Amino acid sequence: MARKIQLNEVETKFVGLLDDFAGRLNPPVECRIAGGWVRDKLLSLPSHDLDIALSIPSGHLFAVDFVNYLKTKDIATGSVGKVAANPEQSKHLETGTTRILGLECDFVGLRSETYADSRIPQVKPGTPFEDASRRDLTINALFYNVHTREVEDYTQRGLSDLDNKIACTPLPPKQTFQDDPLRILRCIRFASRFNLTIEGHVIEAIKEEEVKAAIATKVSKERIGIEVTKMLQHDPFRAMSLIELLGLHPHVFACDVNPPRQTAFASAQILHHLSKRLFVDEMLWLATAATPFDNVTVKRKGKDQPAAGILSTEIKNAVTNVFEASRLADPEATVRSEIGTWMQNPAVKPWQRSLTWSAVMEILPKWTGGWDEHAEGIVTRYERFRSKIEELGLPDSIDKPLLLNGTELQQLLSISPSPLLQTIRQALNVWQLDHPEGSKEECEAWLQHQWNGEGRAEWESKSQTKKIVKGEKRKR
DSSP states (O other), rough: OOOOOOHHHHHHHHHHHHHHHHHHHHSSOEOOOOOOHHHHTTTTTTOOOOEEEEEESSSHHHHHHHHHHHTTTOBBBBEEEESSSSSOOOGGOOOOEETTTEEEHHHHHHHHOOOOSSSOEEEEEOOOOHHHSSOOOOGGOOOOETTTTEETTTTOOOOHHHHTEEOOOOOOOOHHHHTTTTTHHHHHHHHHHTOEEEEEEHHHHHHHHHHHHHHHHHHHHHHHHHHHHTTTTTOOHHHHHHHTTTHHHHHHHHOSEEEOHHHHHHHHHHHHHHHSSSOHHHHHHHHHHHGGGHHHHTEEEEEEEEEESSSSSSHHHHHHHHHHHHHHHTTTSSSSHHHHHHTTTGGSHHHHHHHHHHHHHHGGOOOOOOOOHHHHHHHHHHHHHHHHHHHHTTTGGTTTOOOOOOHHHHHTOOOOSHHHHHHHOOOOHHHHHOOOOOOOHHHHHHHHHHHHHHHHHHHHHHTTTOOOOTTOOOOO
């Protein structure tokens, strides 16, 4: 018996209009909604992005004509955008993109793909079976026929794999992944999102060294970063667990250097435990991936740069300052100004993130794979630290601007822009936290008193740039 999908009111109207328009053409055009929308509807999940696969090559020309037809029905639409299948290929394969009835729609011809040395395929018009076969997983290869209102399963196992929560490729997995290694990451993303079991022969194909190695050689770091970010949005610990199980960490997070990777999954395990008690966000999951690169540098244009910062744009954004900020946290601090100095550091926003990461890094050196008294003692101290921060009302102080900006400080003390100015600003942070009701005039008076007394020598000493010996590691 054919599988049907329950459409909502908007989808019913859209499908009816598309069916009517396509049937008026000479010859009529077959329209199928493909992939993710079909999967999500079968799982009763909301979905507003529709990929419409057509029996003609040009999705763009079809979309233009369809939008003009909708205008005769007084239905508002967005303008039609154009995406080329491949810049060097002919225009007959162009995709048309537009917004109709609040639905984001991509119109594209059914196609087949052949690969050479690149993950960018040579594309030509294809049959529904060829189009389904080129996709990453069988659960993403389903079609919804707009005319029959039925689901089509050309791989003969997409529906059963969805029912049984199985991740399997339409073609032999080694071929699927060698054609486009990004599909390995997509397999992990969907397996973690929908709690799928990856089939054994798929796992074995991924574990082959030549298959894994192609991730770093064929896929850009930016594209890897985007896919990793997506896989962390639903069940990040399962995603990290699959990366560990499949031995993918050195290939997904490739760098000029290849340090031992054990700390990545260990920190992910710790973070998974902490997620029940402390603040955890996507940035912290990305930071676990970069843990093996903490304190590791690589040469770039003759200069040493943090290795974690070149893994990908997403990783760089996640770990910039996170490691350093975690070193500033002192869970034994009790004085408002001591805690506030850490919280007001630009690296610590949001403050909960660095507090959690500080706990991870303190637990990590003695982590044995399971929660123990040592880990419990550390997280308990950080929970008390968090409570103290909240009791003092410090979270409300983070966004409060300094009473004096940089220009006003320069004028008040007759100084020029320099590292000294930043040191004074940090001292001003502390004063404001100790004097939450202090006025601007009181602040100016305190600064001038410090400048004319012992404060100036202390500030000048703190602002002296430390000379780094070549090859010296930054200390925790």
